[in-house]
Amino acid sequence: MRLDLLTKLNEARAERRAAVLVTAMDGGAQRIVRAEALAGDALADPIDEALRSGKSGMVEHEGATYFLTVQVPPVRLIVIGAVHITQALAPIARLGGFDMTIVDPRTAFATPERFPDTPVIADWPETVLPPMKLDRYTAMACFTHDPKIDDPALEQALAADCFYIGALGSRKTHGKRIERLHAKHFTVEQTQRIHAPIGLDIGAVTPAEIAVSVLAEIILSLRKKPLRVEKAA
Amino acid sequence: MLSSDDDILGQAAVWRREGRGVALATVVETWGSAPRPVGSHLAIDSEGHFLGSVSGGCVEGDVVTEALDVIGDGKPRVLEFGVADETAWRAGLSCGGRIRVYVERID
Numbered sequence: 001m002r003l004d005l006l007t008k009l010n011e012a013r014a015e016r017r018a019a020v021l022v023t024a025m026d027g028g029a030q031r032i033v034r035a036e037a038l039a040g041d042a043l044a045d046p047i048d049e050a051l052r053s054g055k056s057g058m059v060e061h062e063g064a065t066y067f068l069t070v071q072v073p074p075v076r077l078i079v080i081g082a083v084h085i086t087q088a089l090a091p092i093a094r095l096g097g098f099d100m101t102i103v104d105p106r107t108a109f110a111t112p113e114r115f116p117d118t119p120v121i122a123d124w125p126e127t128v129l130p131p132m133k134l135d136r137y138t139a140m141a142c143f144t145h146d147p148k149i150d151d152p153a154l155e156q157a158l159a160a161d162c163f164y165i166g167a168l169g170s171r172k173t174h175g176k177r178i179e180r181l182h183a184k185h186f187t188v189e190q191t192q193r194i195h196a197p198i199g200l201d202i203g204a205v206t207p208a209e210i211a212v213s214v215l216a217e218i219i220l221s222l223r224k225k226p227l228r229v230e231k232a233a
Numbered sequence: 234m235l236s237s238d239d240d241i242l243g244q245a246a247v248w249r250r251e252g253r254g255v256a257l258a259t260v261v262e263t264w265g266s267a268p269r270p271v272g273s274h275l276a277i278d279s280e281g282h283f284l285g286s287v288s289g290g291c292v293e294g295d296v297v298t299e300a301l302d303v304i305g306d307g308k309p310r311v312l313e314f315g316v317a318d319e320t321a322w323r324a325g326l327s328c329g330g331r332i333r334v335y336v337e338r339i340d
Binding site for chain 1: 242243245246249250257259261262270271272309311335337338339340
């Protein structure tokens with residue numbers, strides 16, 4: 001591979017843009033196709049399919065074999081609430097390869113001392129999240145169960161179609177939460193996407209156990225359903 | 234610390250810019266119970282340093298050896314490891330799967 005192609009691939013990743021490296025298995029000729037520049041490409045259909053599934057693989061086209069190296073954006077995890085569960089979640093999310101950011105306007109919680117290795121932003125979700133450009137490769141977990149903090153974050157996650165959206169709180173708390181979201185014109189189909197009570201039911205009790213159940217639920221959402229990227233307009 | 238694709242492809246570019254010979258190995262096909270999915274990368278430099286994986290540690294040694302040849306002559310090649318292959322047993326892909334690995338030089 002030419003260094004300039006490798007550099008382009010790395011740049012696309014840093015910019016959170018999906019791209020595919022096409023390698024001709026006979027001869028080794030290579031090119032990069034970006035998701036937004038797919039129209040008119042001879043391999044548009046298989047590349048589109050590869051982007052949708054997020055899976056690299058071999059394709060045949062007019063008697064030639066190509067390998068498609070699919071690069072979809074690294075999965076982000078945005079956690080609302082710099083609480084005890086979040087402290088347990090931060091190291092295991094990093095181990096799982098998630099790019100985690102914590103948002104909590106309460107400055108007593110959102111301190112670098114509590115989260116030495118994870119970015120913490122001590123500000124309101126409605127201020128912090130828009131420039132972060134939430135997308136389908138983003139997971140959001142809300143742990144404050146304070147509507148002032150969690151609700152605006154959930155609204156943005158639903159609007160951006162994040163692949164995983166979870167919120168801490170009992171069924172009763174969640175019932176009130178979805179009433180508020182419906183009042184803001186979110187549909188039942190949308191609010192059904194929120195995982196609540198949050199986490200797989202493994203009988204988790206401690207903050208660390210809850211963190212494991214939440215990370216497991218995020219991985220389930222990521223791996224069991226193919227990630228989708230929007231078609232170029 | 235575990236390496237992600239970020240680190241692997243990023244490190245490959247860094248090594249190349251430093252003037253080292255670099256090869257990239259990519260899992261292009263798997264059959265059976267292969268430990269790493271298609272698209273997994275292993276970056277190798279001319280000193281034999283490597284980052285990433287194409288198996289569960291079974292065949293990396295052989296891939297690194299082949300990669301040094303690829304760095305030498307610049308010709309990409311496809312390596313196959315599996316239970317049907319005598320050398321694979323030697324290399325030790327003991328999981329019972331079969332994989333094909335594409336090794337190319339970064340130019």
